[in-house]
Structures are given as C-alpha cells and as structure tokens.
Amino acid sequence: MAHGGGNKAIIAALSANLGIAVTKFIAFLLTQSSSMLAESVHSVADSGNQVLLLLGGKRARRAADEQHPFGYGRERYMYAFIVSIVLFSLGGLFALYEAWHKFSDPHPIESWQWVPIVVLVAAIVMESFSFRTAIVEANHVRGEQGWVSYIRTAKAPELPVVLLEDLGALVGLVLALFGVSMTLVTHDGRWDAVGSAAIGVLLVLIAIVLAMETKSLLLGESATRKDVDAVKAALVGPGVPSVIHLRTLHLGPEELLVAAKIEVPAASTAADVADAIDAAEQRVRAAVPIARVIYLEPDLRHAVAGG
Known part of the structure; x- marks a missing residue:
C-alpha cells in the first residue's frame, strides 16, 4: 500500500x-x-x-x-x-x-x-x-x-x-x-x-x-504467496539453477527481507558465484520492489541432498 x-x-x-x-x-x-x-x-x-x-x-x-x-x-x-x-x-x-x-x-x-x-x-x-x-x-x-x-x-x-x-x-x-x-x-x-x-x-x-x-x-509475517513465488522465480537464472530454500520477512509494510540458499554449479569460480548473486539480487528487486534487504547463500545441490 x-x-x-x-x-x-x-x-x-x-x-x-x-x-x-x-x-x-x-x-x-x-x-x-x-x-x-x-x-x-x-x-x-x-x-x-x-x-x-x-x-x-x-x-x-x-x-x-x-x-x-x-x-x-x-x-x-x-x-x-x-x-x-x-x-x-x-x-x-x-x-x-x-x-x-x-x-x-x-x-x-x-x-x-x-x-x-x-x-x-x-x-x-x-x-x-x-x-x-x-x-x-x-x-x-x-x-x-x-x-x-x-x-x-x-x-x-x-x-x-x-x-x-x-x-x-x-x-x-x-x-x-x-x-x-x-x-x-x-x-x-x-x-x-x-x-x-x-x-x-x-x-x-x-x-x-x-x-x-x-x-x-x-x-513477523512472511511475504504474500504471490511475492514468494515471484522471488523464487526471479532467483533462478544464469548461474543459479535452483533455489534450495527461501525465507522472507516483512521488516515493515513496504520493506521485505529475503534470505535464500541458492544452488550454484559445482564448476563455478568465486567470480562466477559473485556475478550470479549480483544478477539474482537485481532480478528479485525488479520482480518485487519491496525486497530491499537480500541475503543469498550459494551451495551445491548434491551436498545438501547428501546431508
């Protein structure tokens, strides 16, 4: 609003x-x-x-x-x-x-x-x-x-x-x-x-x-289902094959905190990961403008699945 x-x-x-x-x-x-x-x-x-x-x-x-x-x-x-x-x-x-x-x-x-x-x-x-x-x-x-x-x-x-x-x-x-x-x-x-x-x-x-x-x-309430879906879709892109898990929290009516663990390719260099995270943040802010605080943690999907 x-x-x-x-x-x-x-x-x-x-x-x-x-x-x-x-x-x-x-x-x-x-x-x-x-x-x-x-x-x-x-x-x-x-x-x-x-x-x-x-x-x-x-x-x-x-x-x-x-x-x-x-x-x-x-x-x-x-x-x-x-x-x-x-x-x-x-x-x-x-x-x-x-x-x-x-x-x-x-x-x-x-x-x-x-x-x-x-x-x-x-x-x-x-x-x-x-x-x-x-x-x-x-x-x-x-x-x-x-x-x-x-x-x-x-x-x-x-x-x-x-x-x-x-x-x-x-x-x-x-x-x-x-x-x-x-x-x-x-x-x-x-x-x-x-x-x-x-x-x-x-x-x-x-x-x-x-x-x-x-x-x-x-x-502390999470984002609406519509915004959660939009954030999840925006996170996926070049260098980010999937979202492992996602948490959102309203810091105020028009300010959203986004914290996510994202999958990155195993062969990625540190520079590749940094570029992928920067691009993902830009996509999220474009899709959900109230997402002003974003924390992304890169990880490997198979490592998580293996415990």
Whole structure:
C-alpha cells in the first residue's frame, strides 16, 4: 500500500471524528443520554487512534541506525496494536460501564429530545463520508481479494484499522440511534443503556480482531504467496539453477527481507558465484520492489541432498 493512501483515509477519519465528537458531547450535556456519552467517548478514542496511526507512520520513516540496522518500519505495527488497546479500554469497556451505570439507575430523556436524533443522523452522514474514503483507498490495493481476506492479509495496518473503526462507528451510531429512539418512544431509560451496551460489545469485538491481526504483524509475517513465488522465480537464472530454500520477512509494510540458499554449479569460480548473486539480487528487486534487504547463500545441490 502506498502510505499516502493510508494517510488520506486517516486524515478523513480524523476530521470526521473530531467534528462528531464535539457534537455528540454537546448532545450528551443537553440530554444526559448514556448512548450519546458512549458515542462521544468512542469518537474521542477514534480521534486519538488516528493520531497514533499518523505518529506511527512518521516514526517508521526514520533511517536505520546502529541499534536498529533494519530500520523502524515495524513502528507502524506497534502503533496499530496500541490502537486496538485504546479501542478496547477507552471505547468498549467505558461503554459497557456506562451501560451498567445507566441500567441500574435509568432515566428517560426529558429535555432537548430532538437533539440526539439530529446529532446521530448528522454523524452517520459524516462517518459515511469517512468510510467511503477508506473503501476507495483500500480498493486501490486489495485487488481481487475479498474484504475479510484483505483485512487478514494486509501488511500495511493503517487502512484495515480505519476500515474497521469506521465500520464500527457506523454500526455504533445505528445502535445508539435505536437506543435513543426507543427511550424517547417508551420513556424507559433502560433502552438507552441497551444501546450503550451494544456499542460496548461491538467495540470490544473489533478491538480483539485488530489486536489479533496486528499481533501477527508484530511477530513477523512472511511475504504474500504471490511475492514468494515471484522471488523464487526471479532467483533462478544464469548461474543459479535452483533455489534450495527461501525465507522472507516483512521488516515493515513496504520493506521485505529475503534470505535464500541458492544452488550454484559445482564448476563455478568465486567470480562466477559473485556475478550470479549480483544478477539474482537485481532480478528479485525488479520482480518485487519491496525486497530491499537480500541475503543469498550459494551451495551445491548434491551436498545438501547428501546431508
């Protein structure tokens, strides 16, 4: 993924969430609606998350140094993992607490009854714009993949995070609208608590999915099957009859480490082997541009086969 596309989606989400958070909080102050408070905190958490993603992207662009010779690309994964923690704690757990508090002491919405409906509808419109931007940017990079497959296999975390956050925000707004509407119709504040609880459960589930996917990236994922096949095919050429074994590792979303043991002819001179390795590296970088760190070990096929 081009990081610029990810930043565009993040900035669109941040702009929407900041405006939404302010209007939701004003609506809560006027109505004391539990669902509105849960949604206010949700939008604040989302805004903080988008700032974290932008910060992670900036820090990941630092040049490699002696202490971190492979660079800082994985900072993007770390900040995405922090986002899942924030969403779980500040968003999901707070909404569940607020639901418990409101259910134990329910109050109907007695003043400014039209405010939460107007705010929620306006928020749905703004959030839909943010979600649409994320979908458009994701469509540029996901190819023929389905959405679930894209979320699970994407190496760049920003767009999947924004997509899940925006989807959660839209569903959460619908749940809040349901809770507030039922409270206004029935004059029973427990419906407001139900809406808040549903938002909390939704955010906790999304946070768990994000944590699982970003944890895998933090541990270190190999290249996609398509890129692995392309690297293997590119390695074979003049002076390299075959690939004995191959390992790949993402140092960051757009930086791949390639380590391979390659077969060289038994009669090759040291100069022949060096030329073959240089040519193989050039072929790999041409086939898979993100393969920026390449280590190739020459060996004889029969020696390996013989143990």
